[in-house]
Amino acid sequence: MSTVSEEVIRLENVVKIYRVGEVVTYGLRGVSFSVRRGELISIMGPSGSGKSTLLNMIGLLDRPTKGKIYLDSIDVSKLSDRQLAYIRNRKIGFVFQQFNLINRLTVLENIELPLIARGIPRHQRIPLAVKALLSVGGDKSWLRKRPNQLSGGQQQRVAIARAIVGSPEIILADEPTGNLDRASSKIVMETFLKLNEQGQTIIIVTHDPEVANCTRKIYLLRDGKIAGIVDPDPSKCIINTV
């Protein structure tokens, strides 16, 4: 396990309210917690508990209605769209349940996307993309393929490679095994554990206890609030079960 050090993320009483006409829905009802560099945590909760909303807030994809979010001690709640895009590009890597790879692009181009946004020339991007793919257990033969020519597990590893290619501070994974069979889920979780051992901060949103038990801390979310923090049982981690 890596050394746990300073805070990467801190949420202070974050509230998210959705308004559709006169209907008001609470996504988050005052969430406060922090994540330290090198941590691997999971957020669990039933459907509608606010897991994805919380991940969107941490990932700067959405703005809180109230409260503050600090990323590397910077208050990001009031930053412009452009500044948020800059931080997402440099400090955050996303992994989605649906992989969200672009099928008309090759695997290589998909992994390169964050570097394209950064304006890095192709000859510098390619070695970084190849390194990222190999570090998640991918194969060079995938590079010229289209994502839909790969299995689900392989696609998710490509998505993880895309998330880490820009050397982000933190990886946010939203139900990363939700679309995978058990064998592929194991591989994906092994990949996350390996990255975490190398010092990568990772937050995983899941409803699967076997996934949550692979992390170092489980936050339970209910009705838009943190209902508790649970220590995982590593023996029930998907990697250690039959």
Add this chain to the structure above:
Amino acid sequence: MNITFLFDALRLALKALTERRLRAILTIIGIAIGPIALVTMSSVVRGYSNYVTSQLEALGQNLIVVQSTGNYRLSEDDVDALKKIPGVKRVEPYYMIKATIKIGAENEDIIAYAVPIDLIFEAMSGLKILEGSIPSQTEIIKVVIGYDIAFDENGNQVYYVGDTITLTIYKVEEGGKVSIKRVNVLVAGILDKFGGAFFLSPDRTVFLSPDAGKKLLGLKDWSGILVLASNSKLVLPIEQEIREMYHGNVDVISFQGIAKVINSITGAMDFITFSTSLAAFAVAIAGVAATMITSVIERIREIGVMKAVGFTNNQVLFMILAESLVMSIIGGGIGITLGVIGAYILASKGFTIKAGTTTVVISAPPAITPELILNTIGIVVLVGIIGGIFPAYRAAKIPPAVALRYE
């Protein structure tokens, strides 16, 4: 956004278009119609305009023709009055009548022009004697004939210097009776080929001395008076002064004035062509917008992913705009190419003007100028920008969390 990103955006735009090939091709066809219409029509109209203008200029930049209208009879008094106008170099009355002449096996219509021939040479700089010489004004039976009279359509010479030719003149007398007059004249000189002159064709003209008009052709009244200005810049003021002198009793024609009128007509035609093409461009804008809106809707989730990995709103806007720009540039390229081909095909048919029995065929290459091509490219780029800007703006403004949830 740096240069690397711009190139990457264009490359990704091309990939996106190849994915939706049929839709892109149909949109490109829609875009190409405007440039085809604009390049074809504008270049042909401008080509004809240039041709007519150059022909008129060759006919005499300094020449003004005064012809009587109605009952007004031109006389020596008019010649004296015209000579007094400042800037007038020379004033000569002339006779002109239509005649027929046998050229090879055919009887063909020609124009008999009784005028001091040296004046014609002075006014029309391109005119040259091919054979023989210009007869003196006292040698009334000696004439100079145009190239197309001396040579038949196959290029065989049918009249030589020293030959006698017969001019047949049909005249409608008072009471409607038609009289036929045959006049034999002697060829003293043959003109070199002048080319397809527009109003007056020296190639199909017999030039006689002024006295021959009265004595040989039997013409009583002058057909008109030729006024030669000392400087081409004085032509229009002199023309204006003559008009004011005669209050509509004479027609005053200068080739420069006609050129000006034709230029204004072709300018108007050019404007109409341009306006018509704009309609095609407007349709193209709608086509591009429809294609790009559909494309954006289909890719909202993809746009969400791009934003999640750090693309800024401006980068997303440029990427979508790059697609419409690539389509419009390809469409423009195809349209301009087809427009150039179409212009050459259209111009090769020629443009026929029929006035009574006279038929003039204008055949001129299309005027494909860098200005026309650059303007067309400019409009086509605008089509891409205008058609793509709204969908691109919409894509750029989608909140990333909303885009990622989009099904």
